[in-house]
Amino acid sequence: MICQRAGRPRPKNSSIGISEASRMTLAHTRTTTLMAGWRLYRTAPGEAAEPRDLDRETRWVDAEVPGTVATSVLGNETNLFHPGLNIDAFDWWYETEFEGDTGAHSVLLFEGLATIAEVWLNGKPIHASRNMFRRYRIDISDSIASTNHLAIVFRSVAHDLKTRRPRPRWKTNLVNHQQLRWIRTTLLGRIPGWTPPVPPIGPWRHVVLEAVDAYRVESAGIVPACTDNGASISVDVTMQCVGGKSPPESATLTVDNERYDLDVAVQGDTCRVSGQIAVGKRALWWPHTHGDPVLHRCEVVVDGAGSSQAVWSGSVGFREVEINRDLGKVSLHVNGTPVFARGGCWTTNDFAALDGNTAAMRRKLERLRDANVNMIRVGGTMVYENRAFHETCDELGIMVWQDFMFANMDYPAEDPDFLEEASAEIHEHAQRLAAHPSTAILCGGSETEQQPAMFGMTEDIWTSSFFHESVPTIVTSAGCDLPYFPSSPCEGALPFHNATGIAHYFGVGAYQQPFSDLERSRVKFATECLAFSNVPDDAALKKYFGGLSPATHGPAWKTGVPRDASAGWDFEDVRDYYIRELYGVDPVQLRYADNSRYLAVSQVVTGEIMEHVFNQWRSADDDCGGGLIWWLNDIVPGAGWGMLDSDGNPKPLYYFLKRCWSRLGLSIDDRGLDGLYVRINNESPEAVSGNLHVRVLQRASHAIAEASVSVSVDPASTETVSIDKLLGRFFDTTYTYRFGPPKHDAVLVTFDEGSQGNPLTATHYPGNRNLDFATTPELEATADTNGEEVTLKLRSACFLKNVKLQSAFFAFDDNYFDLPPDTDWTVTARPLSTPARPFRATLSALNLEHPVPIS
Numbered sequence: 001m002i003c004q005r006a007g008r009p010r011p012k013n014s015s016i017g018i019s020e021a022s023r024m025t026l027a028h029t030r031t032t033t034l035m036a037g038w039r040l041y042r043t044a045p046g047e048a049a050e051p052r053d054l055d056r057e058t059r060w061v062d063a064e065v066p067g068t069v070a071t072s073v074l075g076n077e078t079n080l081f082h083p084g085l086n087i088d089a090f091d092w093w094y095e096t097e098f099e100g101d102t103g104a105h106s107v108l109l110f111e112g113l114a115t116i117a118e119v120w121l122n123g124k125p126i127h128a129s130r131n132m133f134r135r136y137r138i139d140i141s142d143s144i145a146s147t148n149h150l151a152i153v154f155r156s157v158a159h160d161l162k163t164r165r166p167r168p169r170w171k172t173n174l175v176n177h178q179q180l181r182w183i184r185t186t187l188l189g190r191i192p193g194w195t196p197p198v199p200p201i202g203p204w205r206h207v208v209l210e211a212v213d214a215y216r217v218e219s220a221g222i223v224p225a226c227t228d229n230g231a232s233i234s235v236d237v238t239m240q241c242v243g244g245k246s247p248p249e250s251a252t253l254t255v256d257n258e259r260y261d262l263d264v265a266v267q268g269d270t271c272r273v274s275g276q277i278a279v280g281k282r283a284l285w286w287p288h289t290h291g292d293p294v295l296h297r298c299e300v301v302v303d304g305a306g307s308s309q310a311v312w313s314g315s316v317g318f319r320e321v322e323i324n325r326d327l328g329k330v331s332l333h334v335n336g337t338p339v340f341a342r343g344g345c346w347t348t349n350d351f352a353a354l355d356g357n358t359a360a361m362r363r364k365l366e367r368l369r370d371a372n373v374n375m376i377r378v379g380g381t382m383v384y385e386n387r388a389f390h391e392t393c394d395e396l397g398i399m400v401w402q403d404f405m406f407a408n409m410d411y412p413a414e415d416p417d418f419l420e421e422a423s424a425e426i427h428e429h430a431q432r433l434a435a436h437p438s439t440a441i442l443c444g445g446s447e448t449e450q451q452p453a454m455f456g457m458t459e460d461i462w463t464s465s466f467f468h469e470s471v472p473t474i475v476t477s478a479g480c481d482l483p484y485f486p487s488s489p490c491e492g493a494l495p496f497h498n499a500t501g502i503a504h505y506f507g508v509g510a511y512q513q514p515f516s517d518l519e520r521s522r523v524k525f526a527t528e529c530l531a532f533s534n535v536p537d538d539a540a541l542k543k544y545f546g547g548l549s550p551a552t553h554g555p556a557w558k559t560g561v562p563r564d565a566s567a568g569w570d571f572e573d574v575r576d577y578y579i580r581e582l583y584g585v586d587p588v589q590l591r592y593a594d595n596s597r598y599l600a601v602s603q604v605v606t607g608e609i610m611e612h613v614f615n616q617w618r619s620a621d622d623d624c625g626g627g628l629i630w631w632l633n634d635i636v637p638g639a640g641w642g643m644l645d646s647d648g649n650p651k652p653l654y655y656f657l658k659r660c661w662s663r664l665g666l667s668i669d670d671r672g673l674d675g676l677y678v679r680i681n682n683e684s685p686e687a688v689s690g691n692l693h694v695r696v697l698q699r700a701s702h703a704i705a706e707a708s709v710s711v712s713v714d715p716a717s718t719e720t721v722s723i724d725k726l727l728g729r730f731f732d733t734t735y736t737y738r739f740g741p742p743k744h745d746a747v748l749v750t751f752d753e754g755s756q757g758n759p760l761t762a763t764h765y766p767g768n769r770n771l772d773f774a775t776t777p778e779l780e781a782t783a784d785t786n787g788e789e790v791t792l793k794l795r796s797a798c799f800l801k802n803v804k805l806q807s808a809f810f811a812f813d814d815n816y817f818d819l820p821p822d823t824d825w826t827v828t829a830r831p832l833s834t835p836a837r838p839f840r841a842t843l844s845a846l847n848l849e850h851p852v853p854i855s
Contacts, residue, residue: 029210031209032208033207034150034207038096039060039095040060041054043059043090043091045155046159047091050123050125051149061073065094065096066111066353067202071202071352085197086158089158091153094153094154094202094203096150097149097150098209100144100145100209102144102146104211105139105141106212107210108137109137110135111135111205112203112206113129113154113203113204114201114203115130115157116160117153121144121149122145131184132184132383133405133425134428135428137210154202161180165182169452173564173566175190175408178409184405184422186200186382187381187407188348188351189351195351196635196636213245214245214307214309215239215271216239217311218239220237220238220300220311221236221434222300222434224316224435226319230278230282233255233277234277235273236273237272237274237300239271240269241271248264248271248302249303251263251301253277253299253300254297254300260277261275262300271302283296285318285394289397290337293395293438295317295394296317298312298314318437320334321482322483328500328524332440332441332625334399340625342372342373343399344377344632346379347642349364351635351636360648365396365398367644368398368632368644369396369398372661374399375400375401375440375626375628376398377528378400380403380447383405390433394438399439400436403442403446404426406444408451411448413465419466419470431478431479441485442475444487446487447504448464448467449467450462462495464486471484471486472486485501485502490502498521499522499524502525502526503521506530507520508613509530512578522623523617523624524624526626528628530630531641532574532575532606532609533561533572533640534639534640534653535651536637536638536652537645537649537806538806540645540647540649544637544638545557545637549599550599560638578606582609582769583768584768584770585770601846604656606653608656611656615660615667619669619679620720621669631643652815655816655817664680665680666749667762668764676723676733677720677721678694678749679720680692680711680719680751682713682714682718684716685715685716689712690711690752691751692711692751694726694748694749695820695821696747697744698743700772700774700800700847703821705731707727709726731743733766744766746771748763749761750820750823759823761817761818761820774796774847776798779795779796780793783839783841788836790830794843795824796819801845802817802846803816803819807839807842809833809837809839810836810839811832813828814827815827839855840853840854840855841853841855
C-alpha cells in the first residue's frame with residue numbers, strides 16, 4: 001500500500017511554452033502544460049480495467065509530472081537501490097483535472113509515456129501505446145469539457161513479459177528478461193550492475209493541452225546543409241487547417257532577418273509548406289575545439305486571412321560532416337577539416353526523472369565543453385534526449401553521436417507491428433535531429449552485432465537487414481543525410497575486432513592489457529572505451545560516505561562500483577590491477593595498511609591511464625580518429641564509470657582528460673631501445689612556438705641532466721623531438737638497457753609558449769610511479785583575491801606529483817597536476833556559491849607527506 005507523503009512543491013499548470021511542442025507551434029496556439037494536481041495509484045496488474053475501478057480513498061500519492069513513479073514515490077532520496085519497490089510488477093495510474101475550452105480545436109500532446117500506456121478523458125478511452133520514445137498528439141475536440149478528468153495507466157511490464165511470444169535467436173546477459181526486445185522502452189533500470197533496479201514508468205515528458213485557432217502542425221522537417229555555392233535549408237512542414245480556417249495564402253522562411261518564399265500546397269484540410277532554399281554564404285558551425293559554433297536564427301511563417309503564424313522557430317547551423325575511410329580509417333571531417341573526436345557516452349541527466357532539471361543538464365554539458373569534450377554519444381541503452389539537450393550541444397559546439405534505442409537484443413523486425421512502430425520512432429527522431437548541427441553521426445544501436453557474434457552466431461544472423469537496410473532508408477526518407485553505422489561496434493572479420501571500423505576498446509581496462517596493446521589493437525575509432533571505477537574527489541567522499549576514508553569493501557561503497565552481469569569481478573578490481581602495474585604496490589595490502597593512501601592513488605591512476613591512451617591515439621603515428629570513454633556522468637554516488645560524479649561535479653579523472661584533450665597537447669613516447677620522444681600536438685589553425693625543456697630528475701628534486709630547445713609546431717600538425725638527441729648523451733631514459741639500477745626517478749618535460757598560462761607538462765617514469773616523499777619541498781603557496789575569484793600562486797623546490805587542491809567553498813580550474821620544480825604556477829579558484837566565503841584550501845601531493853594549508 002502507498003501512503004500519501006510530503007514531497008516536492010506541487011507545481012501549477014503552466015501556459016509558458018516550455019515543452020517540445022510549444023517551441024514548434026507559436027502563434028495562434030494556446031498551450032497549457034499539465035503539471036499540477038496529479039495523483040498516483042498503484043494496483044495489481046489488471047486489478048483496475050478503467051479509471052472507475054480505482055479505490056480513490058486510499059493508496060495514492062501526489063505525483064510529479066513530467067516525471068516517473070520513482071520521482072513521485074522516492075522523491076528526493078538519493079539511494080535508489082530499493083529492490084522491494086519492484087516498479088515493473090504493478091500497474092500505475094496517474095490522474096488529474098484540467099479546465100478546457102469547449103469552443104476551441106483542442107489537442108492533447110503526450111511527449112513521452114513510459115511505456116505500456118492507456119489514456120482516458122472524462123471516462124472514455126482516447127489512446128493506447130507501447131513506445132516510450134514517441135510523441136502522440138490526440139485530437140480531443142469532440143471530448144473536451146469545461147472541467148476534465150484525465151487518467152493514464154501504465155500497465156505492468158513484468159506482467160506483459162509473461163505473454164507467449166517467439167523466442168530470440170540469441171540471449172543477452174545485459175538484461176534479465178529476453179522478451180524486453182518486444183517493448184520499446186529504455187533498458188535503464190533493467191540492467192543489473194549498471195543501474196539501480198528502478199525502471200522509468202510514467203509520463204516522463206510533458207503532457208500538453210493545445211487550443212489551436214488556425215493551423216495545427218503535424219510534422220516539421222528543417223534540414224540545413226552546405227552546398228558548393230554556400231548554404232541551403234530544406235523545409236517540409238505539414239499542417240492541418242482547423243476551425244474552418246482557410247489555408248494559408250503564402251509562407252516564408254526567415255534566416256537572420258532575410259526572407260525567402262516557400263511553396264504552399266493544399267489538399268483538403270491538409271497544408272504542406274516546403275522548399276529547398278539557397279541562403280547564400282553563411283558562417284559555418286564548428287565543434288568548439290576547432291572553431292566557433294555559429295548559429296543562425298530561423299523561422300517559418302505562414303500568412304493568411306489577415307494574420308501570420310510562426311509554425312517553426314529555432315536556430316540552425318551549417319556544417320558538412322564526412323567520414324574518411326581511406327586505408328581503413330574512420331576519420332571524422334567537419335567542413336573539410338579532420339577532427340579527432342574525444343568525449344564519451346552520456347547516460348542521463350537525472351536517473352529517476354530521465355530529463356530532470358534543464359539547468360543541471362546545461363551545467364554538466366558546460367563542464368564537459370570546458371574539459372575539451374567535442375563529442376557525446378547517446379547510446380542505445382539510454383533514451384533519446386530532449387530538444388533542450390540538443391540545442392545546448394548546438395550552442396556549445398559539442399557533436400552528438402546518436403544511437404537509435406536498440407541494444408544487444410534480437411529485435412523482432414520481422415513482426416509487422418513491431419516494424420511499423422520502430423519505423424515511426426526512427427523517422428520521428430531522424431527528422432527532429434536533422435535540424436541540429438551538433439548531430440554528427442547516426443547509428444543503428446549498441447552491440448546488436450557484437451552480442452550474437454560473441455555467442456558464436458554466424459554473420460548471416462548478426463548482420464541484420466533491419467539495421468543495414470531498413471534504418472538507413474527510413475533516415476534518408478526523413479531528410480537526414482548524415483554518416484550512418486549499423487551498429488556500435490561493427491565491421492571487421494568479427495564485429496568486435498578493434499582494427500577495422502568502429503570499436504568498443506577495453507583492452508587497456510577490463511581485459512587488463514598493457515599499454516603495448518594499443519599498437520597491437522590499432523583502434524580506428526572507439527565509440528566506447530576505458531571503463532574504470534573512477535573514484536570521486538574528497539568532497540564527494542565526505543558527502544556520500546561520511547568521511548575521506550570510506551570502507552571500500554562495504555555495501556554502501558560497492559553499490560556505486562559498476563560491474564557486468566554474471567561477472568565474478570567488478571571495475572574496482574580492474575583499477576586495482578593497474579595500481580599494481582603502475583605503482584608497484586599490492587592494492588589489497590595498501591588498503592589494509594593505509595586506506596587513505598589507497599584512495600589517493602585510486603583517484604589519479606585511472607586519469608594517468610586514460611591520458612596515456614589518448615596521447616597515443618592522437619599521435620601522428622596512430623590512425624585513430626577518436627575515442628569516447630564509457631560514461632561521462634555517473635548515475636549514483638560512488639566510484640562509477642563517469643568523469644563527472646552523480647551531482648555533475650568533476651572527478652579527479654576530469655582534469656587529466658581536460659589536459660590531454662586540449663587543442664595543444666604534450667606527451668612522451670617510450671620507444672624502448674630508441675629512447676624517449678616528445679610529441680607536441682597542435683590542432684589549432686595557427687602555428688605555435690615555445691621553449692621545450694627536459695629534465696632528468698633524481699629523487700624528484702635534483703636534475704642530473706637537462707636541456708632546452710625552441711620548437712615551432714605548424715597548424716594542425718605534430719612535432720616530434722628525440723630526448724636523447726636533445727640531451728646530447730646517453731642516459732637510458734627509458735631504462736631499457738638496464739646497465740645497473742636506474743639513475744633517475746622521472747623524466748619531466750615542459751613546453752612554455754611564453755604566454756600568461758602555465759607551461760604544458762608531461763612526465764615519464766622509468767620504474768613505478770610510487771615516488772618517495774619529497775624531503776625538502778620548500779613549497780610556496782599564496783592566494784590573491786580579485787573580486788570573487790582567487791588566484792593561487794605556487795612554487796616548489798622539488799617535483800610534486802599529482803598536486804591536489806581541496807576547498808569546501810571553491811572550485812579550481814586545474815587540479816591533480818604535476819608541479820615542476822622551480823616553476824611559477826597559477827591556479828584560478830572560483831566560489832561555489834554567492835556571496836563568496838573567505839578562501840581556505842589545502843594542497844597535497846602523492847609525494848608530499850603532509851597537506852599544506854593555503855589561505
